[in-house]
Amino acid sequence: RFATLTRQPDDPLLRIIGQHAADPRTNKIDLGVGVFRDEEGRTPVMTAVKAAEARLLTEQPSKSYLGPEGDIGFVRALATLVLGDAVAAERVVGLQTPGGTGALRLAAELLARSGVERIWIGSPSWANHAPLFRQAGVEPAMIPCFDLNTQSFDLDGFLTGLGEAGAGDAVLLHGCCHNPIGIDPDAAGWHAIASRVAERGLLPVVDLAYQGLGDGFDVDAQGARTILAAVPEALLAYSCDKNFGLYRERTGALFAVTPDRDSGATVFSNLLALARANWSMPPDHGAAIVRIILEDESLTAEWREELETMRQRLESLRAALAAGGRIGTIDLAAVAHGKGMFATLPLSPTQVEWLRDRHAIYMAGSGRINIAGFNMAAVQTFHEALRDMVAK
Ligand code: PLP
Ligand code: TYF
Numbered sequence: 001r002f003a004t005l006t007r008q009p010d011d012p013l014l015r016i017i018g019q020h021a022a023d024p025r026t027n028k029i030d031l032g033v034g035v036f037r038d039e040e041g042r043t044p045v046m047t048a049v050k051a052a053e054a055r056l057l058t059e060q061p062s063k064s065y066l067g068p069e070g071d072i073g074f075v076r077a078l079a080t081l082v083l084g085d086a087v088a089a090e091r092v093v094g095l096q097t098p099g100g101t102g103a104l105r106l107a108a109e110l111l112a113r114s115g116v117e118r119i120w121i122g123s124p125s126w127a128n129h130a131p132l133f134r135q136a137g138v139e140p141a142m143i144p145c146f147d148l149n150t151q152s153f154d155l156d157g158f159l160t161g162l163g164e165a166g167a168g169d170a171v172l173l174h175g176c177c178h179n180p181i182g183i184d185p186d187a188a189g190w191h192a193i194a195s196r197v198a199e200r201g202l203l204p205v206v207d208l209a210y211q212g213l214g215d216g217f218d219v220d221a222q223g224a225r226t227i228l229a230a231v232p233e234a235l236l237a238y239s240c241d242k243n244f245g246l247y248r249e250r251t252g253a254l255f256a257v258t259p260d261r262d263s264g265a266t267v268f269s270n271l272l273a274l275a276r277a278n279w280s281m282p283p284d285h286g287a288a289i290v291r292i293i294l295e296d297e298s299l300t301a302e303w304r305e306e307l308e309t310m311r312q313r314l315e316s317l318r319a320a321l322a323a324g325g326r327i328g329t330i331d332l333a334a335v336a337h338g339k340g341m342f343a344t345l346p347l348s349p350t351q352v353e354w355l356r357d358r359h360a361i362y363m364a365g366s367g368r369i370n371i372a373g374f375n376m377a378a379v380q381t382f383h384e385a386l387r388d389m390v391a392k
Pocket of ligand 1: 034098099100101102126174179207209239240241247250251252
């Protein structure tokens with residue numbers, strides 16, 4: 001049977017981790033995989049997370065099974081934080097998932113089960129989005145809507161693309177800090193998208209994986225809230241893996257907005273059935289940490305402060321990068337339009353390879369850079385490498 005299989009490529013982003021680690025050059029720069037780093041290039045465990053873990057170690061009464069819904073205290077605390085008062089509580093159901101990816105997978109399977117055949121996705125998008133939906137039986141339809149030269153989101157192009165969507169299709173929206181471009185709609189853009197989505201009877205799936213790393217914690221949720229408030233039915237896939245620095249703990253949740261409490265109960269029962277058939281129950285540790293933090297005022301304050309420091313670091317690195325101005329045909333100043341961890345520069349795969357071979361600068365083949373991979377000195381090195389590149 002296995003002879004019928006064909007060899008699959010590995011994830012090029014994850015491959016960069018190994019390539020960078022194996023490079024002996026001391027001035028190497030890793031702008032590859034999207035994890036936050038500090039000025040020294042470390043991805044530390046947040047102090048509020050360490051404190052919550054210490055409490056778990058001494059106080060956790062049991063590790064007995066919870067259930068397919070996971071830690072309901074975590075789900076509740078997160079719902080308040082993320083949704084604010086955008087949607088009446090009785091219209092929202094939610095459950096814990098293995099990371100944002102688990103939430104997306106469950107969303108995709110729920111769509112497939114509801115008879116949704118197609119999901120519209122602005123492109124480029126996170127490399128896992130299209131395969132994830134396709135594997136669950138929902139065909140991705142891409143709408144090219146970013147201009148790398150001007151670092152802008154083409155709202156009209158996206159809305160026109162959605163004009164092709166049929167009632168009953170789904171649409172994927174990045175809640176904030178778009179991966180891989182870093183450009184989000186502005187408030188007016190979100191309202192225009194919400195109107196179009198509602199008008200055409202589309203089911204929005206909002207992927208919110210970077211709340212707090214863009215403009216600030218509440219502002220970063222505004223797009224998601226605008227969308228959810230405008231429609232009878234929606235899904236929100238949430239990841240705590242970046243904003244709590246929990247990555248490998250696989251911490252996330254899926255929320256469904258439903259027309260009323262009764263339909264919510266049906267949706268929830270379907271989500272539980274799908275979760276059971278996938279992973280039975282989600283891993284507990286990360287969610288327990290987040291719950292402890294969110295249920296404790298002083299830990300919440302400590303976490304929010306640390307997250308804000310991370311956000312400001314990204315903001316100042318982005319400004320430093322943009323200060324490089326125009327280098328050849330690359331307008332770095334335009335990178336200032338974006339926010340969050342990522343920007344995608346208009347570089348060819350050959351140029352990406354050249355920067356790696358010649359200057360030990362590692363980034364995705366698409367030209368995507370993880371801004372947290374810089375420190376202030378590395379930004380200067382990067383500017384010089386680009387000048388070297390365009391001069392040759
Ligand atoms: N969605 C986007 C846009 C992402 O960039 C990521 C990154 O990993 C995820 C979802 C998945 O997050 P998680 O690691 O929690 O599965
Ligand atoms: O885009 C990124 O870099 C992050 C991390 O298969 C990531 O979202 C990358 C690839 C992958 C899973 C997570």
